[in-house]
Amino acid sequence: MFNELLYEYEQETGPTFGVLMADHFRRSYGFYGHRPRGTLDWLLVYTVSGTGSFRVDEEVLTSAAGDAVLLPPGIPHHYAANQAGEWELLWVHFLPLPEWQDYLQLPRTQEGLLTSAAPDAPIRARIEEAFRRLIADARRSSRAGQELALLSLAEILILLQESSSCVQGDRSAAAPALQDERITQTLRYIADHAHEPLSPAALARSAGLSESRFRHLFKAETGKSVSDWVTETRLHQAAKLLELTSRPVGEIAVYVGYESAYYFTRRFSAAFGMSPTAFRRFAEERRQSDTAD
Known part of the structure; x- marks a missing residue:
């Protein structure tokens, strides 16, 4: 699925500032992000419905309903909504806690995209509910709100990692877990x-x-x-x-x-x-x- 917005842009789009930022978007064709220098933090994008595409170097990945893409810091990347309908996505910029290292071990593509294919319906529902809690709590100005948001984010990452391990099985290309x-x-x-x-x-x-x-x-x-x-x-x-x-x-x-x-x-x-x-x-x-x- 070719999307010219992954290649043609006039300016770089900077990520939202913040230690933990999350939101729920519905975007049509014409929506894009271009970060040729990557970001300082991690970015997780989960597709609720429709499709969006991600490009890292010459690799292009299409994300459909239930798919998640995790971008580590410093990975130059581009993304855009595709022409076929609206792209509904949940996203979060974050910095992982030290104990989260194992949760970040998703299957890795050749160019460094970490991905998780659509899990079964009950897991998808749980991920989307956790995202809604994450977004609401991240917007609170209290320390309690931030801590609750981190708990929801940890839940999402655990569910994605667990689901990915089950789906990929022995075929998984995931990077080895942090074991030392x-x-x-x-x-x-x-x-x-x-x-x-x-x-x-x-x-x-x-x-x-x-x-x-x-x-x-x-x-x-x-x-x-x-x-x-x-x-x-x-x-x-x-x-x-x-x-x-x-x-x-x-x-x-x-x-x-x-x-x-x-x-x-x-x-x-x-x-x-x-x-x-x-x-x-x-x-x-x-x-x-x-x-x-």
């Missing part, structure tokens, strides 16, 4: 101690590995360097605090491990495309818009 407990424990430690000095050497010692072996194993298991993972963890914890609290930017910088508010602002702006102050203002405007709707 030393790396799993390291990810949890980074999430809980992001405000502390976290050098690769110190983390390697904690894991009982040489630094060179630790760096290699960490990259193999997560797809990122230790330093990149620590930086992203700190910045996204900061984004969550900016969204949900009124704490000063300098205080947040220290809380997530940056001694210099100036350096923190530079790193945050490079990652999110806006300063911490502008991000907080944007988050507040978005909450007010959601409340008005």
Whole structure:
């Protein structure tokens, strides 16, 4: 199914800002997204009805009712609604918790798209209900709302992973699950101690590995360097605090491990495309818009 909107575009479409953003769209032909540099977070798109197409490099995948596509950070991608009717989709931008690594192991295409084919009707109904709860809770400004949204998202990922494993069976092309407990424990430690000095050497010692072996194993298991993972963890914890609290930017910088508010602002702006102050203002405007709707 050829869709020229996967190839022709005048400008890049930036993803929605936020630590956890989700919505329910109904879109006709002409709707598209173009991200030649990928995104900083994960994107999950679940098709309720109709069809949409995704392109990564020269690979094109059509998503029909019940299909899910999961895009890891940094994967350049393009998507568009197809001409045959309306595309109804549920989507969420998110950063996975360390303990979710196994849930993200869906069948992988050659170009890096993670996919899950349509499960049976009861599982589809459960996924769609969990998505509705996720969307409603993600729009709440309270910490409780965010935590409930994460629980719904975890449920969705577990259902997709379980369903995919059953459907694919021995034919599955899924990437191997994260099995090395030393790396799993390291990810949890980074999430809980992001405000502390976290050098690769110190983390390697904690894991009982040489630094060179630790760096290699960490990259193999997560797809990122230790330093990149620590930086992203700190910045996204900061984004969550900016969204949900009124704490000063300098205080947040220290809380997530940056001694210099100036350096923190530079790193945050490079990652999110806006300063911490502008991000907080944007988050507040978005909450007010959601409340008005």
